[in-house]
Amino acid sequence: MSTKSEIIRLGDAFIKEKGFNGFSFSDISKKLGIKNASIHYYFPTKSDLGVAIINDELDRLHNAINEVNDKDPDEQLRKFLSIYISIKDQNNICIVGSLASDLSTLDEYMAAHLKILVTTILNWVTAILQNGLNKGTFKFEIAPRTKALLIITNMLASLQLTRLTAPEDFETIHNTILKELKP
Amino acid sequence: MSTKSEIIRLGDAFIKEKGFNGFSFSDISKKLGIKNASIHYYFPTKSDLGVAIINDELDRLHNAINEVNDKDPDEQLRKFLSIYISIKDQNNICIVGSLASDLSTLDEYMAAHLKILVTTILNWVTAILQNGLNKGTFKFEIAPRTKALLIITNMLASLQLTRLTAPEDFETIHNTILKELKP
DNA sequence: ATTTGCCTATCTACCAGAAGGTAGGTAATT
DNA sequence: AATTACCTACCTTCTGGTAGATAGGCAAAT
Numbered sequence A, B: 001m002s003t004k005s006e007i008i009r010l011g012d013a014f015i016k017e018k019g020f021n022g023f024s025f026s027d028i029s030k031k032l033g034i035k036n037a038s039i040h041y042y043f044p045t046k047s048d049l050g051v052a053i054i055n056d057e058l059d060r061l062h063n064a065i066n067e068v069n070d071k072d073p074d075e076q077l078r079k080f081l082s083i084y085i086s087i088k089d090q091n092n093i094c095i096v097g098s099l100a101s102d103l104s105t106l107d108e109y110m111a112a113h114l115k116i117l118v119t120t121i122l123n124w125v126t127a128i129l130q131n132g133l134n135k136g137t138f139k140f141e142i143a144p145r146t147k148a149l150l151i152i153t154n155m156l157a158s159l160q161l162t163r164l165t166a167p168e169d170f171e172t173i174h175n176t177i178l179k180e181l182k183p
Numbered sequence C: 001a002t003t004t005g006c007c008t009a010t011c012t013a014c015c016a017g018a019a020g021g022t023a024g025g026t027a028a029t030t
Numbered sequence D: 001a002a003t004t005a006c007c008t009a010c011c012t013t014c015t016g017g018t019a020g021a022t023a024g025g026c027a028a029a030t
Helices: A003-018 A025-032 A036-042 A046-067 A073-089 A095-101 A108-135 A144-161 A169-181 B003-018 B025-032 B036-042 B046-067 B073-089 B095-101 B108-135 B144-161 B169-181
Strands: none
Touching: A003 A025, A003 A036, A003 A046, A003 A095, A025 A036, A046 A073, A046 A095, A046 A108, A073 A108, A073 A144, A073 A169, A095 A108, A095 A144, A095 B095, A095 B144, A108 A144, A144 A169, A144 B095, A144 B144, A144 B169, A169 B144, B003 B025, B003 B036, B003 B046, B003 B095, B025 B036, B046 B073, B046 B095, B046 B108, B073 B108, B073 B144, B073 B169, B095 B108, B095 B144, B108 B144, B144 B169
16 A cells, blocks of 8 residues: 555544544654655645545545445445444544534634535435335435434444443444334 | 633533644633643643543533423423533534543543543433333333433534534434424 | 656654643732 | 742643655656
8 A cells, every 4th residue: 555545544543543633643654654744745734634534535435335326225224334333343433523523623624525525424324215215115204314314423423422331332223223214 | 700610611611612632721721811830730630620621511410400300301301402402502512522532532530530421411311211201201112221322322413413514404303302202 | 878857755854833741939818 | 827829930742844855766868
């Protein structure tokens, strides 16, 4: 892997572990065995790195969306939920939750790209739910967009919260979401 | 108000606005017109301040719990939800969500006190829901503790997320939670 | 075939400011 | 006399960031 993509990968991991204000260029350069200045060569400012990390996440999200594009809504939703499961397995939190928490410390560029990421997720889940409702795969009484917001907030905050409650709570929430959608 | 409680009040506000790693002693001292060293007089370390802020939140939570202790479950739940509404009105996020996001950068003392705060909230909401279920005020099919987790995660993450989606989303989520509990 | 020159990816060395924190002093209050 | 609530002055480490050097690779011009 190239140095540039290694920097993005490590920055992404640090945001999920410690938050955007919780890591420094030194944290990355020490792990890679390079100097701080080499990171500035690829990313002039920390915000430039932040934007690159968000765009990288957006790329992977688009890949995930395309991967299950022609599958049924149940499988699509499971694909969505599996993203959070793998974050939980690493004892991290989701990048959206991490950056949204620090929103007022981010500059306009990072905020704008974060907004695109959030909108993409929300639109994807809304479409999955709408589709599942039409096909009879899912059953719920509220607007698909609202249901999407409820499910996304459940997953996002359960990553943050269940590190402080019982270890099995995350899985309980995950299973309950699927169960409650069943017709 | 005493300087000490002003420091706690400002620290609390900064955590909700910028996160624990997003503010410094200078941010507080400048706002209060005192010197950094004066904050260290009351709180030797930043973690000491963090613990005091969490304990202060816990005090206010206990007050809120006692305030509606003999009211019906519907009013108790509205009291709980009103806490998030007033945070939203200030365009901030909840302190639990903020600190839980930065969990791995907090020391053991802050983490332990944060855990107490989370547990207190979860137990309170679980009790409200259990009570409402017994009395027929609420209707839901899952375990009260699980339902509490779902509602808390909805509120917590919607504060973070809805700053990036549509402005009315927060209120929609709030109203949906109440509506779905109706028998 | 060799020189010239530019591009890439790193380095060394440095900077100003902010971070959290400490030591010791002082003036007013109890 | 002791305590409280500040202050000045200072320290160390870390922060994001900059300037300029270097060494290798490629590629066109001589």
